[in-house]
Amino acid sequence: MIVYAEAVAAEVPDRKLPPFPEALIHIWQDFRELRPTKLVGMSAQQITWAEIEAFDAATFAGLSAWEKRLIRRLDDAFEAARPGNAPKKPASIADTRAALRAQIAARTAKAQAKGGQPSPT
Incomplete structure (x- = not known):
């Protein structure tokens, strides 16, 4: 799933995207819903733990601790892979x-x- 997020952020054409783990589609949807909330000007900021907790409470998503950590890792990987960002590993x-x-x-x-x-x- 992290590889998928990196590929999406790097704007890899759809036909070359790695296979998506279907069992985790709900996490990807939650991540994609949270992501636009972090725009500041033309750049995005990191999704915070507080925002994930607020999202979980507001949407009744019932995210487990590992799912919340996965959302944070997805955000780190997504940011690192965006064009123009220096490669950094969480x-x-x-x-x-x-x-x-x-x-x-x-x-x-x-x-x-x-x-x-x-x-x-």
């Missing part, structure tokens, strides 16, 4: 987790050096 979950663990470890070490507990903020 951060992987593993990279995000590693960065968060490093921040938590640094905060914990700092708090322990001061003799206290890490602050919640």
Whole structure:
């Protein structure tokens, strides 16, 4: 599905598009409905988690957590593949987790050096 979004964004002719996973058509439709809401001037902005949550609540779509993550990944892939955009790859979950663990470890070490507990903020 990500490959499909990249092909659509890159304006690949329909006859050359990769096969679409029919079981995920509802996600594609939700993504296409959310996408135009992010236009600012002539460029599109990233779809935020809050917008996905608001869309889910307003439309009673009943999106699961993985479907919401897929919409975000579709948006990242779509933006990266648009003509004129520098190629960029969305951060992987593993990279995000590693960065968060490093921040938590640094905060914990700092708090322990001061003799206290890490602050919640």
